[in-house]
Amino acid sequence: MSRKRTAVLISGRGSNMGALISAAMEPSYPAEIALIVSNRPDAKGLERAAEFGIPTAVVDHTGFAGDREAFERAIDAVLREHRIELVTLAGFMRILTPYLVNAWSGRMINIHPALLPSFKGLATHERALDEGVKIHGATVHFVSAEMDDGPIIVQGAVPVLDHDTAETLAARVLEVEHRIYPKALELVATGKTKVTGARVLTGAASESELQLVWPD
Numbered sequence: 001m002s003r004k005r006t007a008v009l010i011s012g013r014g015s016n017m018g019a020l021i022s023a024a025m026e027p028s029y030p031a032e033i034a035l036i037v038s039n040r041p042d043a044k045g046l047e048r049a050a051e052f053g054i055p056t057a058v059v060d061h062t063g064f065a066g067d068r069e070a071f072e073r074a075i076d077a078v079l080r081e082h083r084i085e086l087v088t089l090a091g092f093m094r095i096l097t098p099y100l101v102n103a104w105s106g107r108m109i110n111i112h113p114a115l116l117p118s119f120k121g122l123a124t125h126e127r128a129l130d131e132g133v134k135i136h137g138a139t140v141h142f143v144s145a146e147m148d149d150g151p152i153i154v155q156g157a158v159p160v161l162d163h164d165t166a167e168t169l170a171a172r173v174l175e176v177e178h179r180i181y182p183k184a185l186e187l188v189a190t191g192k193t194k195v196t197g198a199r200v201l202t203g204a205a206s207e208s209e210l211q212l213v214w215p216d
């Protein structure tokens with residue numbers, strides 16, 4: 001089995017990156033984390049990646065005078081240079097233009113801290129509390145031209161508790177993120193995902209094959 005050479009794009013602490021690296025340390029995992037790219041030179045995740053001996057690259061968006069496409073061309077060049085096959089966005093806080101989205105169509109996935117299509121954008125946990133939802137969670141999806149949109153691969157849900165603050169809720173959701181992102185990457189890397197319209201079929205035929213709600 002050839003493991004898919006996968007890049008993780010980050011902007012910050014990189015805890016989801018860490019979850020993907022941990023999963024890929026298992027030799028039978030179908031993806032290999034071959035490159036970490038950050039748009040911020042000070043991203044904490046870069047140090048963590050280096051500790052694991054994974055190659056890192058910084059493409060600083062501030063160096064492109066607001067030319068988003070030029071920034072993305074530079075990212076694309078780094079990805080190609082490292083012979084990357086799949087791209088995972090993990091807290092990569094730049095809005096993408098159609099340039100990069102089209103270049104990696106079907107090969108780029110993102111994690112979002114909400115049950116899409118609810119709560120696209122920022123401050124998802126605050127908004128979930130404001131709206132009074134009882135179930136919140138996270139989503140991994142293929143990246144499309146619209147922000148926080150695109151066919152959904154895996155979702156994970158958590159209960160919202162009476163005493164929750166945005167911080168406690170974020171922490172509960174983050175644990176789920178760390179479980180579902182490796183699962184989603186595995187599905188994509190093994191070619192088990194089939195996109196039909198807005199849906200992604202993953203071959204899961206019974207509930208027990210896809211645990212979606214924690215705690216179970």
Ligand code: GAR
Binds near residue numbers: 014017112174177
């Ligand atoms: C994660 O919660 C991720 O879902 C979110 O940023 C955080 C990054 O944390 N992404 C977005 O909001 C993208 N729309 P991490 O750097 O520890 O993985």
